[in-house]
Amino acid sequence: MTPLVEQLKGGLDAPICLTWELTYACNLSCVHCLSSSGRRDPRELSTAEAIAVLDELRRLQVFYINIGGGEPMLRRDFFPLVDHAVANGIGVKFSTNGTYLDATAARRLAAMDYLDVQISLDGLDARTNDAVRGAGSHAAARRAMDHLAAADFGPFKISIVVTRHNVDQLDDLKALADGYGAQLRVTRLRPSGRGADSWSELHPTNEQQRQIYGWLLDHGDSVLTGDSFFHLNALGEPLPGLNMCGAGRVVCLIDPIGDVYACPFVIHDQFRAGSVRDAGGFTAVWRDSDLFHDLRQPQSAGACASCGSWDACQGGCMAAKFFTGLPLDGPDPECVKGHGEGLLVGVGRGADRLGTVPRPAMDHSRPGAAVPQPVLFTRR
């Protein structure tokens, strides 16, 4: 029998799960926001359109969706949409900064079936976290966690984007999660959205990548990663997970205006497969789009062919390569063997050796919000 991963690389008739960004509106302005969120897009899917998408996903037997944004709780129909999903056999995990997860919301969520909550946090303390996510964001996240605990929600997830500044806090963050009976999730920073501008200062150093790899090996059975560190598998024993890029093969993104991208980290025309508003809806995009057909073809090692690690690392992450201006058929910018580093030297603002660095498709950032802004505790 063909190894499972090889079959999955060829794509399935429907995603196994997918990310759905409900809105580009957000009360925060995190420096590394993968969707450059802040301002609501006037073209957002209506409630009726969103319900229709959910019904389509139910027909496709998509088991699980990961709702995010922006801040998904800023959609006025947030609870009706989540209710509709779980009532129709679609498991939901939603990702939130926690600002609007008050005691009432926590109790409502605790009463729901098939629902997971993921609170975003990027540092153990306000000093580390708020430098990336904005003043007050750490407090808001902790408050949301306390509300979930008080409402007996059960295990929720705390999701950390690993940066140069929080690598040394992983043990303490694990302890924080353990204290709540929550599950820690650590994911890779990609240079996507606003992340492109902060990536060079925030991404882990080579030494820190080894530290992360070792830590994940030690905690593999209890910490989630979203399979986002498979580029580190060139360091040795593979980390838990499929260890393959799922974009366009087993997962994809539906964005707030109904565009379908290969994944949330490549919101750019080059990785746009179509729209749920096209005739044929999401199903036709998933099954028939040129982009997804291309991604489901066997990928060649390209420039990595002579390196013995390609089978382990798969050449890393498309988004990481794309948004640092590197060719897709070559090494990841964070290639653990250093093959990407040398290529990066010639790429950047003004440098022309490898061409210009692509910019995100859209920018919904709030004007003047290039740096974290104080959290506004207003009702939506």
Place this chain on the structure above:
Amino acid sequence: MLDRRLALHPQVALRREPFGALAYHYGNRKLIFLKHPDLVRVVEALPEHDTVADALEATGIAESRWPSFVAGLESLERAGMVTA
């Protein structure tokens, strides 16, 4: 295992695929790949038979293959996907 009566857990959804099937347990969030269409047919036949052996026989699985299927069903039971 061969003498036991089993069936898919009511909270499990089975989605057929060219390679076999995906099984997702809404209760414990487990996702399992059934990697051969024959195993899928056996799992679907379980509720109609008194024993696993009967189901294997009814679906035409050669006895030389039964150990692999028993191991597969044991994995599914450990994951909560099939129950008595």
Place this chain on the structure above:
Amino acid sequence: MDANVIDAGPESSADEPDELVEEELLVEEISIDGMCGVY
């Protein structure tokens, strides 16, 4: 054409038992979080 080449047609039931008796793993669990490209 080499007369000894065996036509690689669809898997026949005569071939399957040998493959599967060799402790083939029929079931594999993957975390729902174990797919890259998701929040």
